[in-house]
Amino acid sequence: MEYRNLNGTGLFVPALTLGTATFGGTHGFEGWGHTDVAEATRMVDMCLDAGLNMFDTADMYSRGLAEEILGKAIAGKRNRILLATKGTFPMSDNDRNATGASRYHIIRACEASLKRLGTDHIDLYYIHGFDANTPVEETLRALDDLVSSSKVSYIGCSNFSGWHLMKSLAI
Template sequence: MEYRRLNGSGLFVPALTLGTGTFGGSHGFEGWGHTGTNEAARMIDMCLDAGLNMFDTADIYSRGLSEEILGKAIAQKRNRLLIATKGTFPMGDDPNSKGASRFHLTEACEESLRRLGTDHIDLYYIHGFDSNTPVEETLRALDDLIASGKIRYIGCSNFSGWQLMKSLSISERYGWSRYIAHQVYYSLLNRDFEWELMPLGIDQQVGTVVWSPLAAGRLGGRYRRNCPAPEDGRVARGGAPVRDNIVSYERLYNIVDVLDELAEETGKTVAQVALNWLLQRPTICSLVIGASTEEQLRQNLGAVGWTLTPEQVKRLDAASRTQKPYPYWHHDQRPEFSSQLF
């Protein structure tokens, strides 16, 4: 397994992280998967044997059940792995059971520690920007949790460019801990991340951790031109975090055509090729891979240990390229003012 430094910190993380959204399967996550404790433990052993030692969860996944299953599955192994979890989204009907307030984050962190059966969280994410809470309140609460030893590092997820930049500026102003990681959606199918968030990550040394790198399974090799969508896939089950209305299926099929060619050339699977392309992009530190079966996990682990050639990368770049929105297309008209970082 390749390890990469999480930009802006001294923490090294594996190029692949196991996402545990499939653990549990309740409270709105029925379509994601129903992995129980025994199977979760076997998957974690498979990951550790392959050198994958980082596991990603969130309090909202199956209303805490994912964290509970992960906690049981890693019993007696805590010192061998890194745990990332998230807080912010609603955990109940009480108005204070959600958001990025000091009140909720303190309570959410304590509950996550209890469910996970650990005394610290290695990487704690704000799951989404909370415009109802002052950014200063959020960052000071997180800094206090770090000072208390309950959190080692902090990250954010699904922020816009200005939200992340404002947060980094406030951390710098007051000398508080800063976000070292941004967990985002990014794939060959949707490359919006490149327009602003990737340049921001390069400039500010914020590492990128990618969720749904296979576009909720659409880039896994089962979605093809003139073929019916798989009835047992995440999209059909209602477990796709990537909405169907942002997907152009004609574009997807064009990308899969190239993935098929490269899979044949490399002897790898379509999914492995799609994941390998992402691992060569700037700021990418780790991809959160999911698996509902041990075989699926074994396949995804095969995305590392080899590299697409520059020519093969260019073919995927061309097949997946989209028109940029304003002002980015306007910036491209003045390449002399661009650093051309990627």
Template sequence: MDYRQLGRSGLKVPALSFGTGTFGGSNAFFERWGQTDVDEASRLIDICLDAGVTLFDTADIYSQGRSEEVLGAALKGKRDRAMISTKASFRKGDGPNDTGSSRYHLVRSVEGSLKRLGTDHIDLYFMHGFDALTPVEETLRALDDLITAGKIGYIGASNFSGWHLMKSLAVSDAYGLSRYVAYQGYYSLVGRDYEHELMPLGIDQGVGLMVWSPLGWGRLTGKIRRGQPIGEGRIAKGGAVGGPHVDEDYLFDVVDALDKVAADTGKSVSQIALAWLLTRPTVANIVVGARTEDQLRQNLGAVGWTLDAEHIALLDDASRRAPAYPYWHQMDFDERNPKPTHW
């Protein structure tokens, strides 16, 4: 397993982490993702640990906390070999303060997650979304206090826009508060918006990326191809609900390129899609999910080898789309405004 520095921090994380959105499945939304119980989770976690996948990602809203409970139970007796990342900010109750990134909500959210996870500390804690009603200073001061108390180790942001993240980093610098060292965001061969603003920001400010939904909401598993019906799986069950729209012609152009690389390398479509991400600037970790042992082992096969330059270029060309303004305009000013590699 390749281990990478997480942003501008001293923490090394495995190139792959295991996402536990499939654990629990205790409501209509998440049961489409999976309904992994404690016994199944324990088996998957053992496979991960044996492969060097030591980081496990969850959130307090996944199955309304059941994912954290299953993860905590499955990690019993193994906690010293694992790192846990979880998240808060989205609504976790009916009260007016049961949502957001206020001190009130965050302190209670951390305590709730610690209890469900059966641990005394969270290694990496993400704000799941930006709270525009709470002062950024309040959020970061609360997180800094939780770090000082030893309840969380590092902090990150998820689903922030570029200005949300930069404002937060500037406040941390101005007041000497702990900085976000990681950004957890959507990035895939059929979803490259991250590259336009957040990637240059991550390079400039030392924020590492943890990628969620690296297979494009299940579209890059090799099960979806031009002119063929969608086979059984998460998408067929409605598990793509809430995901971004992807134009079919564009999707199939990308899948055709993946098939070409698969034929050349002997790797699977999903392994190639994950390996492509591991070549990208700022990517520190990819969160992979699996409902079965076979799916997990398939994802683990994305590491231990690298794509060659010709195949990377083929995938780049097939998946590249014109960016929104002002990014398309900035492409003509490379002399003074250089872009990340492969932009």
């Protein structure tokens, strides 16, 4: 497996990552797949045998079920893998604060992901989408606190436009 430097860090990640949006198949992900724990475990083992050790998920995939399934599939193997997950998108139809990149939501979303994944740390935690309602400074402070507390090793973003990314980097 080819490994590449995660830009700006000393961490090396594989050129390929197994995404888990097909794990679970509920809450809008029915058409993506219905991977269960047994199949996910087999996929994880195949990846590890091939030298692929990074797995990517998100709290919103099947509203947390994908993280639960991945957590069970990696049980006993955590020291051999790199784990990435994301937060930002709605996790409730009724709770207005269960979405976005506010400190309130990001801290709770990360803690819930840790629980579902059955781990004490996330190697790479992404903000899944730009939140125009939350000051970037608030989001970055929350992420920095997650890193300082050792719940997260590295941070990143997904689904950001170039100018959103540049605004975040400037801060």
